[in-house]
Amino acid sequence: MINHAASRSGCFAARGESTSRGAGSYTDHMPYDFDTFTDRRGTASIKWDWHPSESNGAEASGDAGGGPSYPTAAGPIPADEQIPLWVADMDFTCPPQITAALRARVDHGLFGYSLEPDGYREAVVSFMQRRHGIGVSPGDIVSAEGVMPIVRAAVDAFTEPGEGVVVQPPVYFPFYMAVRDKGRRLIYNPLLSDEAGRYRMNLAELEQQFRNGARLLLLCSPHNPVARVWRREELQALADLAAAYDVRIVSDEIHCDVIMPGYEFTSVLHLEGPAVEHAVVSRSPSKTFNIPGIAESQVICRDRETRKRLKAALGAAGHALTNPLGAAAATAAYREGDDWLDELIPYLEANARYLRERLQSDVTGIRMVRHEGTFVAWLDFRDYLAAGEMSDAALKDMLKRRAGVWLSDGPSFGPGGAGFQRLNIATPRAVLSQALDRMKEVL
Ligand SMILES: Cc1ncc(COP(=O)(O)O)c(C=O)c1O
Known part of the structure; x- marks a missing residue:
């Protein structure tokens, strides 16, 4: 089970394990289960199994090597311990x-x-x-x-x-x-x-x-x-x-x-x-x-x-x-599918609220754009980047390799994307919570 108190040093979930309900009771009494983390690693999932090689080869290894290993801010984080919150599919089993x-x-x-x-x-x-x-x-x-x-x-x-x-x-x-x-x-x-x-x-x-x-x-x-x-x-x-x-x-x-x-x-x-x-x-x-x-x-x-x-x-x-x-x-x-969808939406709304609150309480210089629809949140890092005279590329690298959190890079969305990152909120809250713990540590 995931341990939120010590989540910075804990992996988001060991293979085959499920996460428990976490990060506060934002949504209760739901017959459909959006809190369980179903491990997609090893299923040829683009989000969870695709590790494009980077110059030092660290991400291509795909293997933390020998027993459970825990991410630390000392990075780089092994590929299979990264939390991918980029591509727009959800970490929930379908209806x-x-x-x-x-x-x-x-x-x-x-x-x-x-x-x-x-x-x-x-x-x-x-x-x-x-x-x-x-x-x-x-x-x-x-x-x-x-x-x-x-x-x-x-x-x-x-x-x-x-x-x-x-x-x-x-x-x-x-x-x-x-x-x-x-x-x-x-x-x-x-x-x-x-x-x-x-x-x-x-x-x-x-x-x-x-x-x-x-x-x-x-x-x-x-x-x-x-x-x-x-x-x-x-x-x-x-x-x-x-x-x-x-x-x-x-x-x-x-x-x-x-x-x-x-x-x-x-x-x-x-x-x-x-x-x-x-x-x-x-x-x-x-x-x-x-x-x-x-x-x-x-x-x-x-x-x-x-x-x-x-x-x-x-x-x-x-x-x-x-x-x-x-x-x-x-x-x-x-x-x-209506009933499932009717429960998904409040879960996502609560995730969006949780994300906004954590960003407000844990880091300065990052604003979440008002979330009206979709399951991707648009995060404005411009003040943060300006304060640290940091580039988009350096931010992306820091998030991915040191925090082990893979977001969609704003500039890839074209003009107006610089200074932003897109974060996929369609994941169990416990996973989101761990991603934010990790981000907090490096930001
Ligand atoms: C706006 C938009 N259009 C299209 C797609 C992809 O659609 P499909 O996989 O059905 O081609 C996406 C996927 O993220 C999307 O966000």
Whole structure:
């Protein structure tokens, strides 16, 4: 069991062990268990098993060598004792209903080329209506193996090489690849942030960019990494601009089901106007129910021609088949995952609160940006870096090699990312607690 009192000298959990409930009783009486640490080391998990080699080879060893070894601030911390809080998947087992559906499908033993199973689209429609009050008809839905294949296909389908595609940095960095890899022109419309560190869109600049001929906008809603849940007025203003300048909106809504209490998700599909009719809206059960490795997602296009062109581009990129396991998992998730999700959200909210409080009490110069949605927290280290005249690279190195805590480096999210780190809060509180203990020691 993890020992919080002495957690700086304790490993987050020995292999095969579970953590106990820890760091205060923020959320009680939950039938689903988000406190148990299920060890993913040795399961080919990108988060837990990938140790890119660094110059001195320390991280590539992957073996602390002989018996339990405990991290110390003397570092470097062995690769398999690092706490990875970077890649955006969760350390929680998925809803048991999904596992049961997968098991039932696997038991059949035949995995031939497949269609979407009966009830697949109806499950998507019902979930979107139930959770968000969005009306979608089954015929508007196309399934795909991941949201990024949809984004990339949309760039192919609705722009020509050399044409401009707008992104709003700091943003999920594969958006940049989706534009650049296809020879399109990347146009930055950086987010603005106010005194309190709250982000908003720069609509005046966006209008200028639309006027200058941008063809497509890649919207991230809610926004990863800044954890903003865009308000209806903001999105309607955006949709009005897109309609005025005939710009296509591709809205990546993969994080839309993880919204903190007090905030409300608005989909592009809630809005009005021609830009909404021609929009490409993607969603997935992957973040929501922690099944991203299963790579199942959906795209909703109300306009028939838009849908046809997107489908053709998906097909041209080799994404024309249905994965029978992905479809089974998604159907179960959308039909039966509500209770699990209803418990996940307060757990994440409590983790976000715990993180904020620990940062306030334990370190100076680090601020957590208001956490409205998603399970990634955006941490502002700029005062800390300025005080110590430290670079982003030195901070990253210190966190990873000396604290043994691997965060997502702000600069990787593009303009506006310098001075920030992204921390994935979807982990048992005891693990978060240990990561913060370690950070406190080196910061
Ligand atoms: C905003 C956003 N879009 C897309 C993805 C990846 O989606 P997929 O794995 O379905 O391609 C992520 C994963 O972190 C994400 O944060």
